[in-house]
Amino acid sequence: MDLQALAQANPDHWSKATAIRALTLDAVAAANSGHSGMPMGMADVATVLFEKHLKFDAANPLWPDRDRFILSAGHGSMLIYSLLHLTGYEQFPIEELKNFRQMGARTAGHPENFLADAIETTTGPLGQGIANSVGFAMAEEMLRAQYGQKVVDHHTYVIAGDGCLMEGVSQEAITLAGRHKLSKLIVMWDNNSITIDGPVSLSDNTDQVARFKAAQWHVIEIDGHNPDEIDAALTEAKATDLPTMIACKTHIALGHAAQDTSKGHGALTDADQMAEAKKAYGWTSGPFEVPADVKSAWEEIGKRGADARREWEERFDKMPRHKRETFNRALALDAPKKMSATVKAFKKQISESAPKMATRAASEKALEVLNPILPETVGGSADLTGSNNTKTSDLGVFDVDNRGGRYVYWGIREHGMAAAMNGMALHGGLRPYGGTFMCFTDYARPSMRLAALMQIPTAFVMTHDSIGLGEDGPTHQPVEHLAISRSTPNTYVFRPADAVETAEAWEIAFTSKTTPSVLSLTRQGLPTVRLEHKNNNLTEKGAYVLADAEGKRQVILIATGSEVHVAMEARDLLQAEGIGTRVVSMPCMELFAAQDDAYRKRVLPGGAVRVGIEAGVRQGWDQWLLGERGKFGKADFVGMDRFGASAPAEELFERFGFTAQNVADKAKALL
C-alpha cells in the first residue's frame, strides 16, 4: 500500500484513522498481547462510520435511540477502545488504554458488555456479534412498531471478520436477517483474506458476496481504505430496504511489516517494526499520545449526536405518560405491578383444579396470562412451536408486514435464535424467550454461556427434558443437559414439578435482571403436586419441603420436575411401612445454594438417609446428597448413567428405575 498517497488524498481522515492504529500498537505493546492487525486494517471504515454515520452521543452512552455498534470480530477490541477513548467517553480515559488486558481494566482482551456502558455486547467467540445483531435489529423494528418512529429509529452496525462468516451461526443469522428484511442492519465485512492459520484460501473459497445475496441481502463491494467509498457505501446501505453487507477489501495490519500476513493478526510488539509503521503513517507522537488537533477533531465527533439526543428527549417527553412509563419500565427490566397478583391467581386456580398436565403445557398456560401484562416479552421457537408451547394467543407473529408481532418463527436455528434473543435483551426494552428440545441445548450452548457471562435475562424454554420424550430416542433425550446448564455460572436452571412451580419459575425468569433462565419442561403429563395454595413463590427458595415425614424422619427424598410425583408415591410406600419420609422439591439448585445455611439445614437436616431422583446424570447432585462438607451420612441417587433409548416413555421410566417402588427400595437399603 502507498500510505503516503492515502494520507495525502485525505489528510484529515488519515490522521484520525491513524490515531486508532497508533493507539492499537501502543496498547498491544504495553500489554505484550492482543490483536493489532484488525484495528489497523479497519480503522478507515470505523473512522468514517463514527464520523459521518453512527448516531451517538459520547456523553450519553445509554441513550436508548443511539445506533448500535457491534464489534463482532471482538479480538480487535482495541478498535472499539480507541474509538471510545478518542470520542470522549468518560469511562475510557487514556489510562484504560494503558491498562489494556490488565486486571480490573475496562479494556479486557475482548469487549465485555458488563464492563462499560458503550459496549453493546460481549464478543470474541466468533460469529456471536453478527448473530446478536439480528436480535438488535429485530428489537428496533419491534419497539418502533410499539412506540413509534419518533422515539425508536436507529441502525445496527456490525464489523465482522472472516472468522465470523465461517462460523455456522453466521449463516443462521444472515438468513434470518434476509428473511425479515432487517434493512437497518448493516454489516461491514473486514475482507482482509487472512486467518490465523494463513490466507483464507487455505480453508475457504466461499463467494461471500453471492452467499449474502442468496440470503436476500443487499451487497456493496468497496476499498476499505478509501473514505469516499466507505461513506458512499454506508449512505447506500441506509437507503435500501434490505439488510446490507459491505464487503470492505482491507489490508490487515496496514503499514506494518506484518501487513497482509497471518502474523499481522496477532500481537505486533516489535519496537523497531512499530517505529517503522508509525513513521510510514507520518505519526510522530509518543506512545499513547494523540496530537491535540486530532483528539479535538475526534471529540467533536463524540458530540455530533448531542443535539439529536436532546431532540429525542423532547419527543420522548411528548409521548403519552403510560407509554413512557412502560418504555422506561421495560428498559429497566422492572416487573409490572400486576405481575405478582397475576401469578398468585394462576397458582391458586391450579392448586384448586389440580390438573394433570405436561409442564410445557403449564408453561403455555402461564405465558397466556403473563404475556398480556408484559408487552416487552417476545416469544419464539426453533421450529417446534407446537411442541415447545411458546406461542400464546395475543402475541401476533413478527414479520415484514407485522413489525408489532411478538412471536418469532426462528426456523431450525437454535444457535441463531439464542444469539438473537441475547441481542434483543442487550438492545433493551424487550424480554425474549424461545424454545427448542432440551437436547438441543447443545446447539444453542455458545450463546447460552454468553447470556450468563453478559448478565442478561434471556429465557431458554427447553421442553422434552428427559427420556420422557420417548420414541425419538437417545439423540433427542437429554441426559447430561441439566448438569451442563447447572455447571455454568450465573444461570438459573428451573425444573418445575407441576404447573404451580412452572408459573413460579416464569415469575422469577421475568423479574430477573442479570441472570438467564433455563426452563426444563416435560413432554409428558404430570399430576399437580402443589395442592395447597401458597402466595409465596416457593421456587424462589430453590428447594422446599413439599411433604414432611409423618413420625420420625428417617428418609429425605429430593427430586425435581417429573420425578417429584415419583418421590411422593415412594413416600406413600415408605410411610405405609412406618418409615417417616420427607419429600423435598428442588426446582432450582442455584437458588437453593443462594439461601442461608439455616434455611438449607431446615430443608435438608441431618439424621436421615437421602435419595435424589432426577432423570439425568448424578453430576451436581452430590452436594445435596452428601452434604457440602460431607457431614451427612448415607445417600443414593436414582438417575441416568448412560444415554437413553428409543421406546415409549413409560417403558423407559420403568426400565431405568424411575418408579416409586425402586425409589422406596433404594431408601430402605440405606436404612
Next chain:
Amino acid sequence: MDLQALAQANPDHWSKATAIRALTLDAVAAANSGHSGMPMGMADVATVLFEKHLKFDAANPLWPDRDRFILSAGHGSMLIYSLLHLTGYEQFPIEELKNFRQMGARTAGHPENFLADAIETTTGPLGQGIANSVGFAMAEEMLRAQYGQKVVDHHTYVIAGDGCLMEGVSQEAITLAGRHKLSKLIVMWDNNSITIDGPVSLSDNTDQVARFKAAQWHVIEIDGHNPDEIDAALTEAKATDLPTMIACKTHIALGHAAQDTSKGHGALTDADQMAEAKKAYGWTSGPFEVPADVKSAWEEIGKRGADARREWEERFDKMPRHKRETFNRALALDAPKKMSATVKAFKKQISESAPKMATRAASEKALEVLNPILPETVGGSADLTGSNNTKTSDLGVFDVDNRGGRYVYWGIREHGMAAAMNGMALHGGLRPYGGTFMCFTDYARPSMRLAALMQIPTAFVMTHDSIGLGEDGPTHQPVEHLAISRSTPNTYVFRPADAVETAEAWEIAFTSKTTPSVLSLTRQGLPTVRLEHKNNNLTEKGAYVLADAEGKRQVILIATGSEVHVAMEARDLLQAEGIGTRVVSMPCMELFAAQDDAYRKRVLPGGAVRVGIEAGVRQGWDQWLLGERGKFGKADFVGMDRFGASAPAEELFERFGFTAQNVADKAKALL
C-alpha cells in the same frame, strides 16, 4: 399430484417406491409415532439411487468400498429402514419394521449407527449427517491416496432436508466440501418447502441453489418424483469435479391427505386417510405386506453389487501384504505393535530430562512420535494450528492436489470440524483428532455428544484449558467445560499434568475403539511431575498416587492437569510442618470410576482430609471429595465458582487461589 400419471409413466419404479411409502405408513401407524412425510416424499429419489447408482451389497453391509448412504434428515428413518428391509439386509426382517420405535428394536426413532451395520451414522439432530458426510468424503479421498483407486473408490450420498440446510453447521460443512472439491460427495436436498411450524417461507427465503454455488458446488434442479430426472442428475453428479447438490422438488407425504402440509411431517396414523392414500397409490397389500414381485425386484437390487464386491476382494488380495495388514488394522482400530514401545521410550526420555513445558506442546511432541507409526491418524485445527500444536512434521496438508495429506486446516469451523471428524471415524480406516480452544467445546458440542453416543473414538484436542489462557479473558477461559464433557456418558476427559501423562492420554485415545477422548491441555508451561519412569500407563487407571505422605497420612490432595504441581508444592509446605500429605493425580475421572473398589480405596483411603484442586467448577468432584456414599469426612475444593477475567495468567491463578499456600491453608483448616 396426479398419482395415476406417475404410476403409469413408470410402473416398475412406482411399485418399488410405493413399497417404501406403504411400509412407512404401516410402521408409523403401528408405533403410533414417527415421521411419515419425508420417506413418502423422497421414496422416488431413494429408489432410483439404490436401484441404479448406490454401490452396495446387502449381504455384506461392511464391505469397505461400499458407497456410503447418509440420511441426514434422520427423522425420516422409515426411509432407510424400508430400504434395508426391501433390499434384503439380514438385520432388517419385517419384524424389525413392525417393532419400529420399540424397546430393543434396531428400528429406533432415529437411525442409530450402533444398532445396525448398514446405518453409517446416527442422525436426527439436524445438520449432523450432512456435516458427517464431509468427513466421509474426505476419508475416501485420503484412503484412496493411501491405498489406491483399486481398493478405495466410492461415493458418499446424502439426503438432507430444509432443517439440515437451515442449521449453521451445514454452512460449515458445505463450504468445507466446496473448498476441498469433494467431487464424490452428492447431496440430495428434499426440497419440500415444509417445516414443522409451517411453510419454509415462514422462517426462510434463502436461495439454496445460489448458496451452494457460492460455496463452489455443482447444483442440479430436478423434479424429485421423476425417475428419469433423478437418474440423469445422479449420473451428472458423478461426472463433475465438484461436490454436487441435487435440489429435488418433492411433495412431503405424497398422495396423503396431509400432502404439502406441516402436518405431513409427523405421524400420519389416521386409518381412513391411510387407506385412501394406499388406494391412490394402487397399493392393495395388507399392512407390512409387499407383493412378491416387488419384494423380489428389490432383493435383486440388494444383490446388484455382489459381483463388484467379489472383484474388489480379488483386487484387495493382490495388494502388498503390509498394505493389507495396515488397511485391516486401521479398519479394526487396532494399535500398531510399535505403539507401546514408542510411548514408553517417550515417557522415559521426558522423566529423565524433566522439561518445563505446556501440555499442548507436550501433546505435539507425543504426536510427533506417534503419527509416524499410525498412518491412520488425521490431524487438524479450527484455525488455531500454532496454538493447538496439532500439526506434526510428517503429516502433509490435505488439499485438492495433495489428497494424501493428513492435516486439515479446518478454518473457523469448530462444529463442522467435529462433525467431519466423526464422519472420518465412522467411515473407518482413519483416526481423526482436531483442536480448538477448550472454551469452544461449546461450538463443537452437538457433535462431541454424538461421538459419545455413536461409540466412535474421535479425539478432541482442547488447549488453553483454564484461566491460564490469561489476557483473552472470560469469553475464552473455560470454567465449566471439564464438567460439561465429564457429564457426557461414554467420554474420556483427560487432563494431563505433564508430558508423561499427556503421552499416556494419547496412547489411550489412540487405542480406544468405542469411546471419544477430550484432551484438556494447558497454554502455560508446567513442570514435569512424573520424574520416575514407569512402563505402565498410569493414566489408564484414571488416578494414582503421585507422591505419598511421609509419616502419618493426614491430608490427601487430589488434582488434575495444571494444578498437580500446585498440589505438589502444597505438599512440601504441609510436610514441612509435619503434616503427612499424599498427592493423587487424577488425569481421567471416568477411568478411575471404572476401576474396582479395592484400587480406588487404595488411592483414596479414608482417615485423611481431602482437598480437590482444579481450575474449573466443583461440579463432578464431590464423588471424590466426599466419597461415593458419603462415608468420608471433611473435604474442600479449590476451583472456580465464577467466570474468569482478562489479565495475565499468573495474576489470575493468584487471584483465584491456585497457590500452594492457599491449598495448604485449606487443608489445615480441615484438620
